[in-house]
Amino acid sequence: MSTITLAGKDIARTDDGFFEDPSQWTEDMVPDLAKAEGIEQLTDRHWVVIRFMRSEYLTKGSGPSVRALGKSSGVPIKELYELFPKGPAKQAAKIAGIPKPIGCI
Amino acid sequence: MTKRIVILGAGTGGTLTANRLARHAEEAGLEVIVIDKDDDHVYQPGLLFVPFGMAEAEHLVKSRRRQLHRGVSYIEAGIDHVEVDQNQVVLEDGTNVPYDLLVVASGATLRPEETEGLMGPGWGRDVFTFYNMEGSIGLQKALAAMDHGRLVLNVIDMPIKCPVAPLEFTFLADAYFQGRGLRDNIEIVYATPLDGAFTKPEASKHLSHMLDDRHINLVTNFNTGEVDEEARKLISYDGQELTYDLLVTIPLHGGAAFVGMSPKLGDELDFIPTDPYTLQSKVADNIFVIGDAAGLSASKAGSVAHFEGEVLVPNILAWLAGKPLPESFDGHANCFIETGHHKALLIDFNYETEPLEGHFPGPFGLPLLKDSYLNHMGKLAFQQLYWHLLLPGHDIPMVKAQMPRAGKRNLEVKHVKTGK
Numbered sequence: 001m002s003t004i005t006l007a008g009k010d011i012a013r014t015d016d017g018f019f020e021d022p023s024q025w026t027e028d029m030v031p032d033l034a035k036a037e038g039i040e041q042l043t044d045r046h047w048v049v050i051r052f053m054r055s056e057y058l059t060k061g062s063g064p065s066v067r068a069l070g071k072s073s074g075v076p077i078k079e080l081y082e083l084f085p086k087g088p089a090k091q092a093a094k095i096a097g098i099p100k101p102i103g104c105i
Numbered sequence: 106m107t108k109r110i111v112i113l114g115a116g117t118g119g120t121l122t123a124n125r126l127a128r129h130a131e132e133a134g135l136e137v138i139v140i141d142k143d144d145d146h147v148y149q150p151g152l153l154f155v156p157f158g159m160a161e162a163e164h165l166v167k168s169r170r171r172q173l174h175r176g177v178s179y180i181e182a183g184i185d186h187v188e189v190d191q192n193q194v195v196l197e198d199g200t201n202v203p204y205d206l207l208v209v210a211s212g213a214t215l216r217p218e219e220t221e222g223l224m225g226p227g228w229g230r231d232v233f234t235f236y237n238m239e240g241s242i243g244l245q246k247a248l249a250a251m252d253h254g255r256l257v258l259n260v261i262d263m264p265i266k267c268p269v270a271p272l273e274f275t276f277l278a279d280a281y282f283q284g285r286g287l288r289d290n291i292e293i294v295y296a297t298p299l300d301g302a303f304t305k306p307e308a309s310k311h312l313s314h315m316l317d318d319r320h321i322n323l324v325t326n327f328n329t330g331e332v333d334e335e336a337r338k339l340i341s342y343d344g345q346e347l348t349y350d351l352l353v354t355i356p357l358h359g360g361a362a363f364v365g366m367s368p369k370l371g372d373e374l375d376f377i378p379t380d381p382y383t384l385q386s387k388v389a390d391n392i393f394v395i396g397d398a399a400g401l402s403a404s405k406a407g408s409v410a411h412f413e414g415e416v417l418v419p420n421i422l423a424w425l426a427g428k429p430l431p432e433s434f435d436g437h438a439n440c441f442i443e444t445g446h447h448k449a450l451l452i453d454f455n456y457e458t459e460p461l462e463g464h465f466p467g468p469f470g471l472p473l474l475k476d477s478y479l480n481h482m483g484k485l486a487f488q489q490l491y492w493h494l495l496l497p498g499h500d501i502p503m504v505k506a507q508m509p510r511a512g513k514r515n516l517e518v519k520h521v522k523t524g525k
Binding site: 064065066067068071072077078080081085087 | 262263326328330342343357372373374
């Protein structure tokens with residue numbers, strides 16, 4: 001576990017960089033979180049994905065996999081990888097302040 | 106008054122549930138109906154062995170109908186969709202089958218068409234899957250004809266049925282080409298979208314050593330976007346390329362097609378949102394789910410369907426009697442992993458506990474996470490248990506629905522979070 005400061009708040013995160021407490025997240029943290037993921041230019045399309053991840057987590061209790069994201073977010077998988085090159089589900093989950101999407105077994 | 110239970114699917118989960126329910130039919134006043142589209146029950150674990158000539162395809166198939174207890178009615182028909190609000194199933198021929206309680210046991214289906222180029226000119230030529238009978242038989246011929254080059258095993262994405270089977274395939278391929286004296290001419294590559302050999306960290310470590318020992322190249326984080334079958338290469342979404350001479354693919358999986366046609370029933374992959382402990386669907390109180398059809402974080406494996414059956418039937422009977430659901434499933438899975446040369450490894454785990462070393466089902470049982478001849482014999486013997494104990498709905502001696510804790514090492518310290 002590690003702690004970082006975002007928007008004036010101390011945020012506890014897991015070793016792999018996911019929020020311990022998703023309720024601490026606010027939208028104004030997004031630019032810094034994205035930068036840490038190597039995303040300098042946040043576009044509207046990034047926001048579509050980030051907000052979708054967030055609402056899926058709040059209604060279903062976990063973030064979607066890449067494939068589910070591609071089917072239901074309105075952003076095709078190819079574009080998801082252009083937006084989040086290091087893995088859309090993982091990167092968008094970190095930026096949206098939600099836990100790591102549950103790896104299917 | 107008689108209560109009608111309709112079970113969709115006569116595979117592992119549907120058959121054993123029907124047979125277990127049939128025993129209570131009289132006392133509980135049940136009519137049990139099973140629906141499936143054909144009469145071919147395939148012993149799916151056997152498909153892994155067909156490509157290597159270690160199992161005969163025709164010995165893996167029996168009549169679905171004949172695995173069912175006499176008191177169970179069987180309808181051989183395609184399912185068009187389910188009307189959740191009307192409590193009825195609509196068959197492809199337009200017939201309505203009303204139910205008091207529905208059990209969805211329709212498994213997972215392969216969706217190779219969802220990956221760009223996968224069903225192109227190479228499909229059936231130098232691109233195969235061993236996840237169905239046709240592919241498995243085709244692959245046997247393709248392997249026999251191969252004397253040099255690169256064999257790539259690619260998992261397109263999770264979830265898949267039997268997540269250990271792709272690894273087993275590479276182990277068996279290694280042994281197979283050694284046996285033919287050709288191993289030095291064949292490069293074997295295992296390309297997976299995961300960040301390791303397997304989903305669970307402890308087992309993943311063991312398995313990646315086993316890949317190393319066998320000189321099987323592990324490529325991780327490879328998310329296949331398309332297959333160029335003219336150029337014989339896989340192209341990932343982030344632009345990496347992987348060439349092959351023979352491609353063994355594990356295509357995308359989804360739920361049964363009728364689930365997608367049924368309003369409110371499935372999620373975006375056509376699996377059914379299900380309570381992980383009671384196996385009651387989150388869609389309607391009178392719909393329960395067993396096996397691969399469920400959108401759970403449990404493995405899509407026959408052993409899981411078997412353990413779920415022991416929980417599901419008491420819960421169904423309680424629900425029909427208006428009582429609280431008594432049983433809770435722990436996500437228990439138990440898988441033999443063939444490692445080649447007549448050896449196999451055994452893993453045993455559940456929602457909370459990842460596969461650990463030790464012995465199963467207790468301190469003097471089969472070795473866990475270690476390859477042994479005993480485990481290989483266990484895997485072979487299981488086919489008989491499957492037809493004669495598991496499907497008829499009997500308990501397998503010593504093997505319980507709940508994961509055994511005795512015999513496992515380091516049980517207290519190694520916990521994985523599932524978030525469920």
